[in-house]
Amino acid sequence: EVQVLESGGELVQPGGSLRLSCVGSGFTFSSYGMNWVRQAPGKGLEWVSVISGGGGGTYYADSVKGRFTISRDNSKNIVYLQMNSLRVEDTAVYYCAKDLEEAPYGMDVWGRGTTVTVSS
Amino acid sequence: NFMLTQPHSVSQSPGKTVTISCTGSGGTIADNYVQWYQQRPGSAPTTVIYDDNQRPSGVPDRFSGSIDSSSNSASLTISGLKTEDEADYYCQSYDSGDHWVFGGGTKLTVL
Numbered sequence: 001e002v003q004v005l006e007s008g009g010e011l012v013q014p015g016g017s018l019r020l021s022c023v024g025s026g027f028t029f030s031s032y033g034m035n036w037v038r039q040a041p042g043k044g045l046e047w048v049s050v051i052s053g054g055g056g057g058t059y060y061a062d063s064v065k066g067r068f069t070i071s072r073d074n075s076k077n078i079v080y081l082q083m084n085s086l087r088v089e090d091t092a093v094y095y096c097a098k099d100l101e102e103a104p105y106g107m108d109v110w111g112r113g114t115t116v117t118v119s120s
Numbered sequence: 121n122f123m124l125t126q127p128h129s130v131s132q133s134p135g136k137t138v139t140i141s142c143t144g145s146g147g148t149i150a151d152n153y154v155q156w157y158q159q160r161p162g163s164a165p166t167t168v169i170y171d172d173n174q175r176p177s178g179v180p181d182r183f184s185g186s187i188d189s190s191s192n193s194a195s196l197t198i199s200g201l202k203t204e205d206e207a208d209y210y211c212q213s214y215d216s217g218d219h220w221v222f223g224g225g226t227k228l229t230v231l
Contacts, residue, residue: 035220037165045157045165045210047220059218100170105214106155108176110164 002026002109004034006096009114012086020081020114022096030054030074033104036081038092039113048094051079053102064090086118122147122215124223131229134201140226142211143193150187152214154194159225160207168209169196198228206230 008020022034036048049060049070058070069082079096093115097107125143132138142154156169167176169185172194182199194213198205211223 044225045222047222050220061219095164106153106170106212108167110166112164
Protein backbone atom coordinates (compact mmCIF):
# COMPACT_ATOMS: atom_id res chain seq x y z
CA GLU A 1 0.00 0.00 0.00
CA VAL A 2 1.29 3.43 -0.95
CA GLN A 3 1.57 5.64 2.13
CA VAL A 4 3.19 8.85 3.29
CA LEU A 5 3.49 9.86 6.93
CA GLU A 6 4.42 13.27 8.27
CA SER A 7 6.00 14.17 11.59
CA GLY A 8 7.68 17.06 13.33
CA GLY A 9 4.89 19.54 13.87
CA GLU A 10 4.77 21.37 17.20
CA LEU A 11 4.32 24.71 18.92
CA VAL A 12 7.08 27.18 18.10
CA GLN A 13 7.61 30.87 18.81
CA PRO A 14 7.59 33.50 16.06
CA GLY A 15 11.01 33.75 14.48
CA GLY A 16 11.81 30.16 15.39
CA SER A 17 12.66 27.15 13.23
CA LEU A 18 11.20 23.71 12.72
CA ARG A 19 11.91 20.73 10.46
CA LEU A 20 9.10 18.54 9.19
CA SER A 21 9.70 15.03 7.89
CA CYS A 22 7.69 12.79 5.62
CA VAL A 23 8.48 9.13 5.05
CA GLY A 24 7.12 7.28 2.04
CA SER A 25 6.45 3.57 1.67
CA GLY A 26 4.94 1.18 -0.84
CA PHE A 27 6.40 2.90 -3.92
CA THR A 28 9.75 3.65 -5.58
CA PHE A 29 10.39 6.85 -3.66
CA SER A 30 13.01 8.36 -5.96
CA SER A 31 10.70 8.08 -8.97
CA TYR A 32 8.18 10.62 -7.70
CA GLY A 33 8.08 14.26 -6.80
CA MET A 34 7.00 15.09 -3.26
CA ASN A 35 4.88 18.04 -2.18
CA TRP A 36 4.12 19.99 0.96
CA VAL A 37 0.66 21.56 1.16
CA ARG A 38 -0.72 23.43 4.16
CA GLN A 39 -4.12 24.34 5.49
CA ALA A 40 -4.57 27.16 7.98
CA PRO A 41 -7.42 26.77 10.50
CA GLY A 42 -10.75 27.10 8.70
CA LYS A 43 -9.07 27.89 5.37
CA GLY A 44 -8.45 26.16 2.07
CA LEU A 45 -5.45 24.25 0.77
CA GLU A 46 -2.28 26.18 -0.03
CA TRP A 47 0.59 24.68 -1.99
CA VAL A 48 3.90 25.29 -0.18
CA SER A 49 6.72 23.50 -1.97
CA VAL A 50 7.62 20.57 -4.20
CA ILE A 51 10.79 18.64 -5.01
CA SER A 52 11.37 16.43 -8.04
CA GLY A 53 12.10 12.74 -7.64
CA GLY A 54 15.84 13.11 -8.09
CA GLY A 55 15.95 16.23 -5.94
CA GLY A 56 17.29 18.46 -8.70
CA GLY A 57 14.19 20.62 -8.96
CA THR A 58 12.78 22.54 -6.01
CA TYR A 59 9.97 25.08 -6.11
CA TYR A 60 8.34 27.31 -3.50
CA ALA A 61 5.26 29.43 -2.98
CA ASP A 62 6.05 33.13 -2.80
CA SER A 63 4.80 33.19 0.79
CA VAL A 64 7.61 30.89 1.97
CA LYS A 65 10.43 31.50 -0.52
CA GLY A 66 13.66 32.36 1.25
CA ARG A 67 12.42 31.00 4.58
CA PHE A 68 11.57 27.35 3.84
CA THR A 69 13.81 24.72 2.24
CA ILE A 70 12.66 21.40 0.85
CA SER A 71 15.06 18.46 0.52
CA ARG A 72 14.94 14.69 0.27
CA ASP A 73 17.03 11.66 1.16
CA ASN A 74 16.12 8.92 -1.30
CA SER A 75 18.22 6.37 0.58
CA LYS A 76 15.85 6.77 3.54
CA ASN A 77 12.63 7.52 1.62
CA ILE A 78 12.27 10.83 3.46
CA VAL A 79 11.43 14.35 2.36
CA TYR A 80 12.06 17.29 4.67
CA LEU A 81 10.72 20.80 5.01
CA GLN A 82 13.05 23.09 6.93
CA MET A 83 11.10 26.10 8.11
CA ASN A 84 12.96 29.17 9.37
CA SER A 85 11.85 32.64 10.46
CA LEU A 86 8.42 31.29 11.25
CA ARG A 87 5.48 33.69 11.40
CA VAL A 88 2.10 33.46 13.07
CA GLU A 89 0.56 33.11 9.61
CA ASP A 90 2.51 29.87 9.04
CA THR A 91 0.23 28.18 11.58
CA ALA A 92 -1.43 25.31 9.73
CA VAL A 93 -1.74 21.60 9.22
CA TYR A 94 1.06 20.61 6.87
CA TYR A 95 0.34 17.74 4.50
CA CYS A 96 2.90 15.73 2.59
CA ALA A 97 1.68 14.41 -0.75
CA LYS A 98 3.28 12.08 -3.27
CA ASP A 99 3.23 13.50 -6.79
CA LEU A 100 1.83 11.83 -9.87
CA GLU A 101 5.21 11.71 -11.62
CA GLU A 102 8.93 12.33 -11.13
CA ALA A 103 8.58 15.80 -12.61
CA PRO A 104 5.87 17.14 -10.33
CA TYR A 105 2.52 18.46 -11.49
CA GLY A 106 -0.19 17.16 -9.15
CA MET A 107 -0.79 15.37 -5.89
CA ASP A 108 -1.59 11.68 -5.71
CA VAL A 109 -1.44 10.15 -2.22
CA TRP A 110 -1.72 12.35 0.85
CA GLY A 111 -0.58 11.93 4.43
CA ARG A 112 -2.68 12.67 7.49
CA GLY A 113 -0.87 15.92 8.23
CA THR A 114 1.19 17.37 11.06
CA THR A 115 0.20 20.52 12.95
CA VAL A 116 2.47 23.53 13.20
CA THR A 117 1.47 26.28 15.61
CA VAL A 118 3.45 29.52 15.63
CA SER A 119 2.60 31.52 18.73
CA SER A 120 4.25 33.32 21.63
CA ASN B 121 -0.42 34.67 -12.17
CA PHE B 122 -2.77 31.80 -12.92
CA MET B 123 -5.74 31.54 -10.56
CA LEU B 124 -8.54 29.02 -10.11
CA THR B 125 -11.97 30.16 -8.91
CA GLN B 126 -14.61 27.84 -7.46
CA PRO B 127 -18.08 28.49 -6.04
CA HIS B 128 -18.03 28.63 -2.24
CA SER B 129 -20.80 26.10 -1.85
CA VAL B 130 -23.24 23.89 -3.70
CA SER B 131 -26.02 21.65 -2.47
CA GLN B 132 -28.04 18.84 -3.94
CA SER B 133 -30.27 15.96 -2.86
CA PRO B 134 -29.22 12.33 -2.53
CA GLY B 135 -29.42 10.43 -5.79
CA LYS B 136 -29.12 13.59 -7.88
CA THR B 137 -26.20 14.92 -9.94
CA VAL B 138 -24.07 17.95 -9.05
CA THR B 139 -21.36 19.76 -10.99
CA ILE B 140 -18.64 21.88 -9.38
CA SER B 141 -16.87 24.38 -11.62
CA CYS B 142 -13.28 25.60 -11.52
CA THR B 143 -12.62 28.65 -13.69
CA GLY B 144 -9.14 29.66 -14.70
CA SER B 145 -7.91 33.24 -15.02
CA GLY B 146 -4.55 34.62 -16.02
CA GLY B 147 -3.88 31.59 -18.18
CA THR B 148 -5.38 28.77 -20.23
CA ILE B 149 -6.73 25.93 -18.13
CA ALA B 150 -6.29 23.40 -20.93
CA ASP B 151 -2.51 24.00 -20.99
CA ASN B 152 -1.95 21.84 -17.88
CA TYR B 153 -3.72 18.94 -16.24
CA VAL B 154 -6.34 19.60 -13.56
CA GLN B 155 -6.72 17.46 -10.45
CA TRP B 156 -9.62 17.33 -8.00
CA TYR B 157 -9.35 16.52 -4.29
CA GLN B 158 -12.01 15.60 -1.76
CA GLN B 159 -11.64 16.56 1.89
CA ARG B 160 -14.20 15.23 4.31
CA PRO B 161 -14.61 17.06 7.64
CA GLY B 162 -11.67 16.41 9.94
CA SER B 163 -9.79 14.34 7.38
CA ALA B 164 -6.88 14.73 5.00
CA PRO B 165 -7.54 15.33 1.30
CA THR B 166 -7.79 12.43 -1.14
CA THR B 167 -7.52 12.49 -4.92
CA VAL B 168 -10.73 11.81 -6.84
CA ILE B 169 -9.70 12.98 -10.35
CA TYR B 170 -6.26 13.43 -11.95
CA ASP B 171 -5.18 14.39 -15.47
CA ASP B 172 -8.48 16.23 -16.07
CA ASN B 173 -10.67 13.12 -16.16
CA GLN B 174 -8.89 10.05 -14.76
CA ARG B 175 -10.05 8.29 -11.61
CA PRO B 176 -7.60 6.70 -9.18
CA SER B 177 -8.33 3.09 -8.35
CA GLY B 178 -11.01 2.85 -5.70
CA VAL B 179 -12.83 6.04 -6.74
CA PRO B 180 -16.32 5.16 -7.97
CA ASP B 181 -17.30 5.99 -11.54
CA ARG B 182 -19.94 8.35 -10.14
CA PHE B 183 -17.09 10.88 -10.15
CA SER B 184 -16.05 12.38 -13.48
CA GLY B 185 -13.99 15.32 -14.65
CA SER B 186 -13.94 17.44 -17.77
CA ILE B 187 -12.42 20.53 -19.36
CA ASP B 188 -14.32 23.21 -21.29
CA SER B 189 -11.88 25.34 -23.25
CA SER B 190 -14.59 27.75 -24.36
CA SER B 191 -15.20 28.85 -20.77
CA ASN B 192 -11.63 28.19 -19.60
CA SER B 193 -12.97 25.96 -16.88
CA ALA B 194 -12.80 22.48 -15.44
CA SER B 195 -15.70 20.63 -13.88
CA LEU B 196 -16.18 17.84 -11.40
CA THR B 197 -19.46 15.99 -11.76
CA ILE B 198 -20.80 13.62 -9.12
CA SER B 199 -23.81 11.53 -10.04
CA GLY B 200 -26.02 9.40 -7.81
CA LEU B 201 -25.11 11.57 -4.82
CA LYS B 202 -24.64 9.89 -1.47
CA THR B 203 -24.45 11.48 1.95
CA GLU B 204 -20.84 10.30 2.16
CA ASP B 205 -19.99 12.63 -0.75
CA GLU B 206 -20.57 15.63 1.54
CA ALA B 207 -17.14 17.27 1.69
CA ASP B 208 -14.99 20.13 0.48
CA TYR B 209 -13.69 19.77 -3.07
CA TYR B 210 -10.60 21.51 -4.45
CA CYS B 211 -9.34 21.81 -8.00
CA GLN B 212 -5.59 22.14 -8.62
CA SER B 213 -3.33 22.80 -11.55
CA TYR B 214 0.06 24.19 -12.50
CA ASP B 215 1.08 27.78 -13.19
CA SER B 216 3.73 28.35 -15.83
CA GLY B 217 5.69 30.35 -13.29
CA ASP B 218 6.67 27.12 -11.50
CA HIS B 219 3.88 27.41 -9.00
CA TRP B 220 1.14 24.99 -8.19
CA VAL B 221 -2.29 26.48 -7.57
CA PHE B 222 -5.45 25.39 -5.78
CA GLY B 223 -8.93 26.71 -6.17
CA GLY B 224 -10.50 28.14 -3.02
CA GLY B 225 -12.60 25.03 -2.45
CA THR B 226 -16.30 24.23 -2.72
CA LYS B 227 -18.36 22.91 0.15
CA LEU B 228 -20.78 20.26 -1.09
CA THR B 229 -23.86 19.70 1.04
CA VAL B 230 -25.98 16.62 0.35
CA LEU B 231 -29.40 17.17 1.84
